[in-house]
Amino acid sequence: MTDSSPILQVCNVTKDFGGVRAVDRCTLDVMPGTITGLIGPNGAGKTTLFNLAAGDLSPTSGQILFDGMVISGLQPHQTFSRGLMRTFQIPRELRRMTVLENLMLVPARQSGERLWSTWLTPWKVARQERQIQARALDVLELVNLSHLANELAGNLSGGQKKLLELARTLMAKPKMVLLDEPGAGINRTLLRDLSANIVRASVERNVTFLIIEHDMRFVMTMCDPVIVMANGSVISEGTPSAIQRDPQVLEAYLGGRISGPA
Amino acid sequence: MDISGVIDYLIGFTIMAIIYAIFALGLNVHWGFTGLFNIGIAGFFALGAYTAALLTSPPPDPDQFEDFIFGGDLANQGLLDLGVDAWFFLGLAAAAVVCGLVALIVGTITLRLNDDYLSIATLGIAESVRFFFLNEKWAANGSKGLYRIPKFLGDVVAPENYDYLYVVVALVILLILFAAVQRAVRSPWGRVLRAIREDEVATAASGKNVFHFKLQSFVFGAMIMGIGGALFAHHVRFLSPLTFDPLLATFVIWAMLMVGGSGNNLGAVLGAFVVWGVWAGTQFLPGVFSDPSFRLLMIGVLIVAIMLLRPGGLLGEWRRIVASRPASAAARDSTDPG
Numbered sequence: 012m013t014d015s016s017p018i019l020q021v022c023n024v025t026k027d028f029g030g031v032r033a034v035d036r037c038t039l040d041v042m043p044g045t046i047t048g049l050i051g052p053n054g055a056g057k058t059t060l061f062n063l064a065a066g067d068l069s070p071t072s073g074q075i076l077f078d079g080m081v082i083s084g085l086q087p088h089q090t091f092s093r094g095l096m097r098t099f100q101i102p103r104e105l106r107r108m109t110v111l112e113n114l115m116l117v118p119a120r121q122s123g124e125r126l127w128s129t130w131l132t133p134w135k136v137a138r139q140e141r142q143i144q145a146r147a148l149d150v151l152e153l154v155n156l157s158h159l160a161n162e163l164a165g166n167l168s169g170g171q172k173k174l175l176e177l178a179r180t181l182m183a184k185p186k187m188v189l190l191d192e193p194g195a196g197i198n199r200t201l202l203r204d205l206s207a208n209i210v211r212a213s214v215e216r217n218v219t220f221l222i223i224e225h226d227m228r229f230v231m232t233m234c235d236p237v238i239v240m241a242n243g244s245v246i247s248e249g250t251p252s253a254i255q256r257d258p259q260v261l262e263a264y265l266g267g268r269i270s271g272p273a
Numbered sequence: 274m275d276i277s278g279v280i281d282y283l284i285g286f287t288i289m290a291i292i293y294a295i296f297a298l299g300l301n302v303h304w305g306f307t308g309l310f311n312i313g314i315a316g317f318f319a320l321g322a323y324t325a326a327l328l329t330s331p332p333p334d335p336d337q338f339e340d341f342i343f344g345g346d347l348a349n350q351g352l353l354d355l356g357v358d359a360w361f362f363l364g365l366a367a368a369a370v371v372c373g374l375v376a377l378i379v380g381t382i383t384l385r386l387n388d389d390y391l392s393i394a395t396l397g398i399a400e401s402v403r404f405f406f407l408n409e410k411w412a413a414n415g416s417k418g419l420y421r422i423p424k425f426l427g428d429v430v431a432p433e434n435y436d437y438l439y440v441v442v443a444l445v446i447l448l449i450l451f452a453a454v455q456r457a458v459r460s461p462w463g464r465v466l467r468a469i470r471e472d473e474v475a476t477a478a479s480g481k482n483v484f485h486f487k488l489q490s491f492v493f494g495a496m497i498m499g500i501g502g503a504l505f506a507h508h509v510r511f512l513s514p515l516t517f518d519p520l521l522a523t524f525v526i527w528a529m530l531m532v533g534g535s536g537n538n539l540g541a542v543l544g545a546f547v548v549w550g551v552w553a554g555t556q557f558l559p560g561v562f563s564d565p566s567f568r569l570l571m572i573g574v575l576i577v578a579i580m581l582l583r584p585g586g587l588l589g590e591w592r593r594i595v596a597s598r599p600a601s602a603a604a605r606d607s608t609d610p611g
């Protein structure tokens with residue numbers, strides 16, 4: 012946390028979809044070790060920014076740096092291997108696979124992912140599988156999905172699918188995680204567990220978080236700093252309390268009041 | 274037909290069903306586990322068959338085939354004096370390698386693109402292979418085909434007993450391939466393939482190089498199909514480009530996988546036997562009902578019936594069930610089925 016250079020740098024990034032400019036000369040930094048919030052009205056370009064950082068899209072112009080290296084234009088599996096993981100706003104669970112398999116997929120460099128290893132060194136593959144399975148069961152316990160380990164992921168409820176998205180990020184050892192509305196559709200009690208998991212990962216494993224969230228109570232208690240986007244660019248940035256007082260932010264939310272922490 | 278005639282017929286039937294089961298396994302790797310829409314199985318079928326045949330066939334008799342130029346026969350021209358029986362196995366391997374290489378090239382070009390490109394490319398492979406062997410007479414005698422493809426251990430076994438040997442050979446190869454595919458798809462490798470089948474974007478977000486795994490799946494499945502083609506060549510012992518029409522070399526194999534259960538290797542094998550049973554059985558129907566078009570229609574009816582009654586096929590997809598944690602998990606949730 013003593014590190015003073017940003018872990019994620021978005022430099023003057025623009026993304027056009029045909030005539031729609033989803034991200035507009037956006038510039039922002041995320042410092043390592045922080046739990047940074049990213050808020051803004053619907054259609055502000057938050058998810059698009061995640062897609063650009065993770066490699067699901069490449070920018071029309073501008074650059075994104077992670078850990079000091081340019082990552083814009085890389086493939087998603089390449090940003091993953093550099094230590095950047097993301098979740099999806101609309102969960103993308105692997106429907107016809109079990110919840111446990113959804114998690115066991117994640118760890119990198121599994122020996123059983125090499126075709127010949129499955130034939131030539133099956134014992135090694137089996138040993139690693141047992142370890143990965145044990146880890147997946149641990150993670151399921153963390154997100155309270157243990158009882159659904161053998162359920163097909165497609166059968167989960169909306170909130171359970173969001174928890175599975177978060178669980179995925181706990182299966183790897185990323186340096187930074189981009190969470191797209193982790194709390195949407197999740198009840199209050201679980202949301203507290205979820206916050207606790209995020210804080211624990213942040214403190215114990217020094218994972219940096221950038222979190223998109225519409226639930227202001229969640230953002231204001233969890234995140235510092237908070238970045239506000241509107242119309243594709245950053246309009247404000249600061250501590251939760253500073254953000255709440257910023258007239259530009261209030262206006263971006265069409266005069267809507269941002270409620271503070273309960 | 275006396276009883277030994279019936280047995281001979283059943284042996285012949287079983288050999289063909291086994292060969293088709295191998296194709297169904299290959300298609301299961303492509304479609305059942307990875308979601309690769311290969312609609313040109315006939316291409317790999319023909320490539321495998323011709324590769325094996327050309328490596329093992331004696332030169333065609335010039336008196337018998339006027340426009341013969343080249344008949345294959347690397348074996349008997351002393352290129353490598355191993356005899357036909359060793360060449361049988363080399364032929365199988367070569368068939369797998371040739372199909373694998375073609376899949377590697379075509380897959381490298383198309384698998385990064387939209388899914389539709391692969392389908393069109395597989396269709397293209399099938400038609401190109403057919404036209405190649407039809408038009409390039411020097412390669413394999415054109416439309417007149419390759420005759421007298423040698424039997425494996427043909428010098429050792431009496432002709433009337435040959436099928437009894439061959440059914441065992443085919444069965445052993447099927448079992449080896451079955452075990453290899455089963456091991457592969459039930460390991461992390463297969464888990465990545467199934468993830469790709471479900472959602473490529475999510476799989477990439479879990480750190481997997483989707484393109485590489487798709488390519489591996491495409492090549493592996495194609496190699497299995499090549500071996501199926503080679504076994505076919507040594508069974509029917511006559512190949513012409515017309516052998517590999519899309520109905521019997523692609524459609525029927527799709528039917529087998531759909532009926533047996535996509536994503537289930539045992540289902541693929543079962544489906545091959547059931548659908549080939551329908552195809553072979555209906556030839557004994559009287560009159561117009563034994564017409565090939567009616568027999569294909571019966572397969573179509575079977576597919577529709579399965580899709581309505583058991584959409585996942587006779588054997589649905591296998592699912593790994595893991596025992597839940599004894600103490601903590603079970604105590605918290607007593608309804609846990611684990």
Ligand SMILES: Nc1ncnc2c1ncn2[C@@H]1O[C@H](COP(=O)(O)OP(=O)(O)OP(=O)(O)O)[C@@H](O)[C@H]1O
Nearest residue numbers: 028031032033052053054055056057058059060100
């Ligand atoms: N693939 C796409 N094609 C065309 N337009 C897109 C695409 N993705 C996003 N957009 C547009 O870009 C703009 C920003 O969308 P984005 O999803 O990034 O917003 P957001 O800030 O995540 O909103 P929300 O809070 O509702 O999730 C929207 O106008 C959207 O319609």
Ligand SMILES: [Mg+2]
Nearest residue numbers: 057058059100
């Ligand atoms: Mg969004």
